[in-house]
Amino acid sequence: LKLKEIELLGFKSFADRTRLICDGSTAAIVGPNGCGKSNLSDAVSWVLGEQSARILRGERMSDVIFSGTGTRPPTGMAEVSITLVEGEETTGHGAEELERVLGVREPSEQDQPQQNIEAENQVEKASPKTRRFPGSEIKVTRRLFRSGESEYLLNGELCRLRDIQDLFMGTGLGPESYAIIEQGRIGQILSSKPSDRRAIIEEAA
Amino acid sequence: LKLKEIELLGFKSFADRTRLICDGSTAAIVGPNGCGKSNLSDAVSWVLGEQSARILRGERMSDVIFSGTGTRPPTGMAEVSITLVEGEETTGHGAEELERVLGVREPSEQDQPQQNIEAENQVEKASPKTRRFPGSEIKVTRRLFRSGESEYLLNGELCRLRDIQDLFMGTGLGPESYAIIEQGRIGQILSSKPSDRRAIIEEAA
Amino acid sequence: SRRKFMEAFNAINRFFAESFRALFGGGVGEMRFSDESDPESGIDLVAQPPGKRLQNVLLLSGGEKALTALALLIAVFRFTPSPFCILDEVDAPLDESNVVRFTRMIQEMSEQTQFILITHNKRTMEICRTLYGVTMEEPGVSKLVSVRFEAGEREPAAVTA
Amino acid sequence: SRRKFMEAFNAINRFFAESFRALFGGGVGEMRFSDESDPESGIDLVAQPPGKRLQNVLLLSGGEKALTALALLIAVFRFTPSPFCILDEVDAPLDESNVVRFTRMIQEMSEQTQFILITHNKRTMEICRTLYGVTMEEPGVSKLVSVRFEAGEREPAAVTA
Numbered sequence: 018l019k020l021k022e023i024e025l026l027g028f029k030s031f032a033d034r035t036r037l038i039c040d041g042s043t044a045a046i047v048g049p050n051g052c053g054k055s056n057l058s059d060a061v062s063w064v065l066g067e068q069s070a071r072i073l074r075g076e077r078m079s080d081v082i083f084s085g086t087g088t089r090p091p092t093g094m095a096e097v098s099i100t101l102v103e104g105e106e107t108t109g110h111g112a113e114e115l116e117r118v119l120g121v122r123e124p125s126e127q128d129q130p131q132q133n134i135e136a137e138n139q140v141e142k143a144s145p146k147t148r149r150f151p152g153s154e155i156k157v158t159r160r161l162f163r164s165g166e167s168e169y170l171l172n173g174e175l176c177r178l179r180d181i182q183d184l185f186m187g188t189g190l191g192p193e194s195y196a197i198i199e200q201g202r203i204g205q206i207l208s209s210k211p212s213d214r215r216a217i218i219e220e221a222a
Numbered sequence: 223l224k225l226k227e228i229e230l231l232g233f234k235s236f237a238d239r240t241r242l243i244c245d246g247s248t249a250a251i252v253g254p255n256g257c258g259k260s261n262l263s264d265a266v267s268w269v270l271g272e273q274s275a276r277i278l279r280g281e282r283m284s285d286v287i288f289s290g291t292g293t294r295p296p297t298g299m300a301e302v303s304i305t306l307v308e309g310e311e312t313t314g315h316g317a318e319e320l321e322r323v324l325g326v327r328e329p330s331e332q333d334q335p336q337q338n339i340e341a342e343n344q345v346e347k348a349s350p351k352t353r354r355f356p357g358s359e360i361k362v363t364r365r366l367f368r369s370g371e372s373e374y375l376l377n378g379e380l381c382r383l384r385d386i387q388d389l390f391m392g393t394g395l396g397p398e399s400y401a402i403i404e405q406g407r408i409g410q411i412l413s414s415k416p417s418d419r420r421a422i423i424e425e426a427a
Numbered sequence: 428s429r430r431k432f433m434e435a436f437n438a439i440n441r442f443f444a445e446s447f448r449a450l451f452g453g454g455v456g457e458m459r460f461s462d463e464s465d466p467e468s469g470i471d472l473v474a475q476p477p478g479k480r481l482q483n484v485l486l487l488s489g490g491e492k493a494l495t496a497l498a499l500l501i502a503v504f505r506f507t508p509s510p511f512c513i514l515d516e517v518d519a520p521l522d523e524s525n526v527v528r529f530t531r532m533i534q535e536m537s538e539q540t541q542f543i544l545i546t547h548n549k550r551t552m553e554i555c556r557t558l559y560g561v562t563m564e565e566p567g568v569s570k571l572v573s574v575r576f577e578a579g580e581r582e583p584a585a586v587t588a
Numbered sequence: 589s590r591r592k593f594m595e596a597f598n599a600i601n602r603f604f605a606e607s608f609r610a611l612f613g614g615g616v617g618e619m620r621f622s623d624e625s626d627p628e629s630g631i632d633l634v635a636q637p638p639g640k641r642l643q644n645v646l647l648l649s650g651g652e653k654a655l656t657a658l659a660l661l662i663a664v665f666r667f668t669p670s671p672f673c674i675l676d677e678v679d680a681p682l683d684e685s686n687v688v689r690f691t692r693m694i695q696e697m698s699e700q701t702q703f704i705l706i707t708h709n710k711r712t713m714e715i716c717r718t719l720y721g722v723t724m725e726e727p728g729v730s731k732l733v734s735v736r737f738e739a740g741e742r743e744p745a746a747v748t749a
């Protein structure tokens with residue numbers, strides 16, 4: 018998996034639609050204090066499923082929606098999309114998950130817990146490796162409305178948070194991963210409890 | 223009050239006796255990572271009466287005693303002295319306290335709680351402002367032995383922690399003050415509870 | 428007493444607004460009572476960097492938080508001067524232009540309070556008359572070395588007994 | 589399963605020792621079980637910067653803690669490559685020579701993992717092929733601007749709809 022693009026609309030200080038296109042190389046994000054750099058990193062944690070408003074430096078989740086300035090009204094929705102491209106090598110059980118998504122799965126809004134049994138069957142049905150070709154994309158989108166309603170989409174189709182979490186399991190992008198280190202928190206990796214450190218190794222295993 | 227000198231012996235990484243002489247101007251402390259800069263700031267918090275090992279980045283108070291290197295044995299004692307000089311203007315009730323100390327007070331180890339009554343009398347006995355002359359010094363020393371015993375000295379005479387705390391009350395060097403901001407804690411001033419912020423104003427009042 | 432407290436609160440609030448404006452080059456910083464009607468109420472901080480809306484200080488960025496905290500520290504010092512102040516790498520989250528405003532503020536305050544700044548930032552070093560280097564030539568053992576005085580060379584103050 | 593966990597633990601421990609040595613220019617970094625006899629035990633970290641004694645990571649300095657944490661992060665990535673990694677001002681507590689070792693390590697890892705580095709440090713910017721500027725020309729509204737590609741100019745990627 019490689020990161021291809023991040024798209025924001027109405028997320029924190031990014032009122033207008035903004036696209037950050039990645040070409041796979043090491044990139045730097047620079048700018049004066051308070052211009053919105055850490056907001057970009059918050060956008061990525063959010064679209065990957067972050068549920069804690071505190072981790073996103075807000076008091077409640079609606080704090081991520083653009084709250085207006087002296088000359089602009091607040092927006093009614095925050096939306097972030099992230100597009101990942103299949104690299105040549107994908108390791109871990111994330112690969113099978115990806116196969117399932119790109120294969121036969123049609124997420125629908127009426128998904129009930131019985132869905133899990135269905136999903137198991139679908140993995141068997143998915144045809145073998147030939148369906149995966151390097152270059153195929155997955156696009157995950159998350160939306161939050163002022164009304165409190167939230168939506169998750171996978172390649173444009175509505176899905177549940179669970180589907181997103183399943184998708185990223187084992188790819189190194191899960192909640193226990195080190196993929197995003199927020200500002201001022203690099204030291205926290207060391208001061209976490211010994212049992213949390215064990216969880217990091219278990220996630221990696 | 224002005225800071226004149228800080229002296230360390232066996233405190234954290236300062237195994238040998240080290241003196242930092244201040245001439246009243248703004249000073250910078252520089253050096254590579256891990257060389258001992260923050261240890262200097264810890265030394266000042268400690269000699270002013272800091273009781274929490276955690277604030278001094280240790281697990282227990284004996285972590286402040288030089289613990290040895292590959293070629294040097296650990297020392298048996300940590301000692302820090304701080305010398306303050308009377309400026310022309312000393313404000314707040316610290317001034318009276320200073321007067322008491324430079325005046326008649328003979329701290330002795332057998333001081334009992336009844337001491338407080340004695341101390342009140344002594345303040346009256348101290349002659350008026352003439353006893354204070356700019357340039358007079360107070361030197362506070364704190365020692366900790368591996369045995370766990372600790373000592374406080376005021377101008378070379380043994381005294382109690384309470385005497386040091388009384389001395390610095392109202393001079394802006396109390397525990398609630400902003401006189402020492404540890405590494406990475408500048409943001410904490412904002413995230414402290416509203417009632418703590420009130421305490422800061424009360425201390426200043 | 429309550430009167431003394433309110434006097435301190437109002438004076439520090441004025442100083443806070445002034446030092447906030449100086450550090451941010453504009454904007455508004457203010458202390459407010461969490462509950463106006465309760466005399467024992469806690470104190471909230473609100474900040475409005477230039478061009479932004481008034482908001483709770485927790486939504487500010489890393490650099491904006493550091494600057495706001497420094498503005499409050501300076502405000503308290505202007506009310507009750509502290510003999511000295513040790514700041515350990517408070518300039519780390521600041522960008523270039525905010526480091527300049529920070530150092531300017533420290534210079535202004537250095538008449539009243541003696542600042543000792545632990546820093547890796549060259550711009551911050553430039554405003555200091557005295558520079559203490561700490562090294563570990565002998566591994567694990569800290570020593571103070573070379574001292575620079577701006578106005579003419581004096582005896583290096585750092586002496587290891 | 590237990591076997592898989594131990595395999596991961598041993599591999600990551602080897603990588604941790606290697607990346608610790610590369611970032612500190614020597615010394616020893618190691619993960620240990622808090623209680624050897626308990627298979628479910630938590631994990632402790634010990635670190636020994638070059639020339640110092642082996643100690644608990646909590647006694648390290650600000651910069652030493654950041655480097656040790658980065659060494660662990662790199663070790664986990666070498667075992668399970670992550671598609672990307674966003675680091676927000678992790679270079680702020682580092683001195684000049686440690687920033688150089690940090691950027692060298694990032695360059696080595698960039699084959700496997702795509703790094704996005706939020707930074708104010710010019711040395712860190714120098715190793716990045718792409719540079720995204722964020723500004724607030726319109727107060728309170730963030731925009732992405734100018735993009736620089738090392739190898740020849742390409743279409744600036746930042747487009748605001």
Ligand SMILES: Nc1ncnc2c1ncn2[C@@H]1O[C@H](COP(=O)(O)OP(=O)(O)OP(=O)(O)O)[C@@H](O)[C@H]1O
Nearest residue numbers: 029050051052053054055056082083084488489490
């Ligand atoms: N929902 C929102 N609507 C509008 N603006 C917001 C919202 N949430 C946060 N902000 C603004 O975003 C700014 C913080 O941005 P951010 O933390 O990304 O800055 P930064 O570029 O990381 O700065 P630094 O270099 O200081 O860390 C704050 O000033 C805040 O006002």
Ligand SMILES: Nc1ncnc2c1ncn2[C@@H]1O[C@H](COP(=O)(O)OP(=O)(O)OP(=O)(O)O)[C@@H](O)[C@H]1O
Nearest residue numbers: 234255256257258259260261287288289649650651
């Ligand atoms: N009791 C002790 N005996 C010997 N050395 C100690 C003791 N306590 C701490 N140290 C050492 O002091 C070092 C930390 O010093 P300090 O935190 O002052 O560094 P620093 O100069 O502030 O670095 P940075 O720039 O990274 O913040 C550690 O490496 C630790 O080993």
Ligand SMILES: [Mg+2]
Nearest residue numbers: 055200488489
């Ligand atoms: Mg930031």
Ligand SMILES: [Mg+2]
Nearest residue numbers: 260405649650
């Ligand atoms: Mg330090």
